[in-house]
Amino acid sequence: MVSLTFYGGAGEIGGNKILLEDKGARIYLDFGESFNFGEDYFYEYLSPRAVNGLEVYFEFGLLPKVPRLYGKRQLQFTGMKYAPPDIDAVFISHFHSDHLNHLPFLDEGIPVYMGHGTQRLIETYNKLYPGYYKMGEHKEIGLFKSGDKIKVKHLVVEPIHVEHSVPGAYGFIIHTSKGAVVYTGDFRLHGPRSDMSQEFVEKAADARPYAMLCEGTRMAEAGERNYTEKEVEEKADEIIKEAKGIVFADFSMANVDRFLSFYNATVKNGRKLVIDTRFAFVLDNLREKVAALPDVMEDKDILVYYRIAKSCEFEEKDYYPWERKYFPKKVTYKELSRAGKGYVMHMGFNKLMELVYIQPKDAEFVYSMSEHFLEGEENEEMRTVMENWVKHFKVGFHKAHSSGHASREDLEEVVKKVNPKVLVPMHTSKPEEFLKLHKNVVLPEKGKTIEI
Numbered sequence: 156m157v158s159l160t161f162y163g164g165a166g167e168i169g170g171n172k173i174l175l176e177d178k179g180a181r182i183y184l185d186f187g188e189s190f191n192f193g194e195d196y197f198y199e200y201l202s203p204r205a206v207n208g209l210e211v212y213f214e215f216g217l218l219p220k221v222p223r224l225y226g227k228r229q230l231q232f233t234g235m236k237y238a239p240p241d242i243d244a245v246f247i248s249h250f251h252s253d254h255l256n257h258l259p260f261l262d263e264g265i266p267v268y269m270g271h272g273t274q275r276l277i278e279t280y281n282k283l284y285p286g287y288y289k290m291g292e293h294k295e296i297g298l299f300k301s302g303d304k305i306k307v308k309h310l311v312v313e314p315i316h317v318e319h320s321v322p323g324a325y326g327f328i329i330h331t332s333k334g335a336v337v338y339t340g341d342f343r344l345h346g347p348r349s350d351m352s353q354e355f356v357e358k359a360a361d362a363r364p365y366a367m368l369c370e371g372t373r374m375a376e377a378g379e380r381n382y383t384e385k386e387v388e389e390k391a392d393e394i395i396k397e398a399k400g401i402v403f404a405d406f407s408m409a410n411v412d413r414f415l416s417f418y419n420a421t422v423k424n425g426r427k428l429v430i431d432t433r434f435a436f437v438l439d440n441l442r443e444k445v446a447a448l449p450d451v452m453e454d455k456d457i458l459v460y461y462r463i464a465k466s467c468e469f470e471e472k473d474y475y476p477w478e479r480k481y482f483p484k485k486v487t488y489k490e491l492s493r494a495g496k497g498y499v500m501h502m503g504f505n506k507l508m509e510l511v512y513i514q515p516k517d518a519e520f521v522y523s524m525s526e527h528f529l530e531g532e533e534n535e536e537m538r539t540v541m542e543n544w545v546k547h548f549k550v551g552f553h554k555a556h557s558s559g560h561a562s563r564e565d566l567e568e569v570v571k572k573v574n575p576k577v578l579v580p581m582h583t584s585k586p587e588e589f590l591k592l593h594k595n596v597v598l599p600e601k602g603k604t605i606e607i
């Protein structure tokens with residue numbers, strides 16, 4: 156008998172934390188944090204202490220009181236007695252907070268498996284934002300690549316690469332005593348590497364799965380236009396072509412497909428792409444894993460932006476040692492304000508301050524972030540601030556985005572192709588929509604165990 160317990164990811168987009176049990180083997184599929192985690196009780200500095208914290212989460216019922224899962228120190232003030240873990244492994248599908256943020260709570264004795272790319276991203280972001288991307292202590296971290304077969308007791312877990320809005324994303328095929336169980340993770344089929352997702356779908360179908368846990372982020376969007384990554388590049392190209400001044404583009408640094416879309420559109424229009432030192436560092440670290448990425452130091456179309464620091468004279472010593480490497484590629488606000496038309500600059504909410512120094516003329520701003528921002532009400536305040544900055548500098552505002560998640564139409568196709576006996580919707584606010592796609596849908600509920 157295979158059972159699933161959803162501690163997150165049931166009836167919500169994100170927060171995947173799913174326990175799969177089969178004849179004494181117990182594994183977690185992802186160990187993420189819900190997007191609305193703690194928002195009812197915490198606000199800015201009113202937040203749990205970093206060292207422990209579990210007692211606060213237990214107080215408000217934000218994390219499940221599951222024995223033999225959490226670390227000894229985490230349980231210190233909770234009243235729950237520590238016992239060695241009874242979980243055999245945790246499998247992380249990709250580098251997004253809603254899939255891995257709760258790793259630090261785990262008992263260090265539980266083996267954690269993740270892709271090479273995910274580990275590289277964690278290391279990279281940890282260096283850039285110390286203490287922010289915490290992974291916790293784990294005695295054993297197993298790194299996998301597509302096609303590996305990882306044995307956990309009698310279970311065999313097969314990670315297969317998929318395309319998503321971050322590199323190194325995987326779906327899993329889990330061979331259980333009852334047959335194969337497919338776990339999609341987050342994926343899409345409309346970008347430059349949709350071949351990877353296709354391969355996953357084919358392998359999932361070949362496994363003749365008993366059950367499929369399928370993400371449904373976009374299940375509510377019936378009939379809505381599915382913008383491809385190629386269309387983002389085309390739209391960026393049009394905007395850049397028409398622009399009389401500098402073009403700012405706001406997108407996630409970890410989204411390498413989006414980077415390449417803007418890079419291609421920039422080069423096509425004879426401009427230079429300006430990224431900051433952090434972005435240069437991310438590209439440097441990912442290039443070994445993602446062959447399509449250009450070499451920041453060698454590529455003549457990439458320049459690295461240096462912000463005003465201590466001396467205000469752009470001296471090397473003003474910057475962290477890891478940033479100094481990119482000095483030969485240096486560009487500052489001075490060049491960008493003099494000859495804006497020659498550049499496309501990566502811009503994020505936290506870098507808006509640079510506009511004060513650049514003083515852009517006839518500039519355009521392309522908003523190209525993923526779906527959990529701008530549209531989301533929780534970010535209303537940030538959106539207003541961003542709009543105010545854009546208006547203040549009389550910058551033209553555009554949107555160009557392609558989702559990291561499969562469209563409803565693609566999900567329908569995938570369900571048909573994989574054809575599981577049981578379909579379990581996850582990572583969706585509209586799980587009941589899956590009832591229209593399949594005759595045997597089991598709707599999970601948070602904290603409840605279902606047998607499949």
Ligand SMILES: [Zn+2]
Nearest residue numbers: 169251253341
């Ligand atoms: Zn997700």
Ligand SMILES: [Zn+2]
Nearest residue numbers: 249251319341
């Ligand atoms: Zn994701």
